[in-house]
Amino acid sequence: MKKTFFILVLVLTVGSLTLYNASIAAAKASKGDLVLISKKVKSAPADAGSSQWNKAKEAKIIAVGAGNVEGNIIPLKTKSVYTKDEIFFLFQWYDYNKSMDKNEWKFKGGKWNKTKANEDRLGVVWEINRVDKFANKGCTVLCHNESKNDKEWYYSTSSSREKADLWHWKAVRSNPVGYTEDGFVIDNPSKEPEAGRKRDAGSKTTKAKNNRTKDKSGPAYMQDPSKPATIPGSLLVAQAVEIKGSSTFKEGDEIPAYMLYPVWKDSFADIKTKGIWKDGQWTVMMSRKLKTGHDDDVQFNTRKKYPFGIAIFDNSGDHDSYNSEPLKLQFK
Template sequence: MFIQCTSDPIPGPAGADGINGVDGKDGKDGVSTGAATSTTELLANKVFLGPNVDGVIDASWADSQILVATTVVPDPGNNVFRGYVGQSIDAQIRAQYDSEFIYFLAEWKDSEETNSRDTWYFDPTTNRWAQESNKPVFDGAGNIIRDAFYEDKFAMQWNISEVASAWDTQTCYATCHTNDTEAEGFAHHYTSAAGLQTDMWHFKSIRLGKPVGQFDDKHIVFPDATHPIAGGKTRAGDAKVSGSHSNNVITLPLLDGANAGTNVKVPKYYIPGRSDYYWILKSEIDNGTAVAITGVHDNGMLELAGGGTIDPNTDLDFQRPAPLNANDIHSTAKKGMPSIFTAPIVGSQGDILCAQTYTGTGWILEYKRKLVTGNSDDVAFDTTKNYPFGFAIFNNAAIAHAIKPFLSLKFKQ
């Protein structure tokens, strides 16, 4: 159902402003006076030429219908989403399309931008390099004593060939399974039968969105030997020629000490002189800006390609700082090394282009994809049809996501 805006303004974006309570680029909350809103339907406005995807809300969005939603983190059981269950996030989405592309504008509230994903730091108590946990750490009473160190994410899911009777009524619940074994991870997305698939669009702010301006385009399949449930392999990346993100980790034997020869994990690359950085570009590896780590001593000192060392026992910026106060559960090493290196994706996996802005109180995310890519792992949009879908927001979360199912994309003619 649409609620037509008449005399009363509807809180939401207008021009370059943001959603109510989320400042836009100009620092002001938006008030829309010219577009309808809906809580169930996303109506894509037909335009001659779509907007520039730059993370700034231009005037072309002012007349697009606004899908208004509150996403909520469900409880799949078995503490899978522990620390997140019940969290709600206000969001809204708009859409446009032209003869070639469909464009989306998503906005959601977020009081803190999360950048430090699985950051590497040196632990002087063990003399080993470690990574921050991507899930919250709890004490015996169930209180969070260490925040998760991850990234902010956004996702949408569309049907490609899943059974229509299930998808059309259940949307993303059609692929959500919460009865998996502990070894499998308890809960995962996969389709109902072999040969069926759905299309998952995954915005990952640190791994792809901010550094290279792309979504991670995936497809969900039925479990088999190539795509086991364990490890989430039923969420498969679309075909690609090159690019995407890789873990910044290497296993090396200790060079000396009582544990000489023991294999340990350390960062694979780092950038000299850089601090508070969250990714390394593949181009920075290729041009020598990033330096390879080639050896590790029992006291944690690292050997570098081309000579030189890093001694985290004397340069304390590689260690976690002392907490600022009792509530400081998210500080990590100033020179902590990124968990990933990344490069633009060439191929179907990278065919969703995006730009994003964190405003201080929330996210503005613009993205586009061809209506029809010609790839078998992508949904093909026919502008005469409707497309049931769901979307999710991950607030500093690896897997816990606030969801909004039972929605429908329609194309204005």
């Protein structure tokens, strides 16, 4: 039985890798699409397999690596549809390794150790107020790298009149509870790395919480043993209990580094998301109201065109990302 299972896993792995390599080869031979058409549909798609997506035109986008992945590429397939009140996006890209262990705690040698793993992510950036040169240069105008030390790079628009909408999907910290983090970028005269990047209203009480002791030597909370985990692999705040000593843990035990809130609030919760990793590929569906009424969001008018940019992070963060050319959204 074990031998049969091993052979099955090997076949599936080789098959996924073959598809991935073929996709990369095709992408290198193409410049990719720069326009995404959002098609009007009568009703909202329930998931990535809904029939509404058959009416949408697929855009094939090439994301080019930067930082430690410079020179590599990731081909991304995307579609968009909209109804009277909402807009929907479908993103698909090959990712051979599902990265879901960001800073995870592991019990080893009688103590807790934090892994150096990260998570898979997807970022989408729009203009709220016009951002100078964004339509022609894309997301690069928001990330400033005046220092040789990339830890000192900072996010900022060019003036106080400019404002960008930042959607940040995270495989560990947002996807399990069905959201994409909603934030924005503003002018950052201080040049502090994160001072120009803000989260929308509601984030202070609903974004993922660090699960660690005051001295950061281990996790502070664990899954309540009297309650089955609602989301396997994730720790919800309401199902967490404080850890009392380490005598109950055995070698190899793992505890998530973040505690999640299952329901988000206010503008931070605008972007509902369903992300699934299967057969070496992420499929992520995002939905949002065309007009949220919040001043920290782009407001979509179906008679207009919107420049945007996409970034993919493969078990990484900061500047080790795969970035698209400047893109444009049109409605039909």
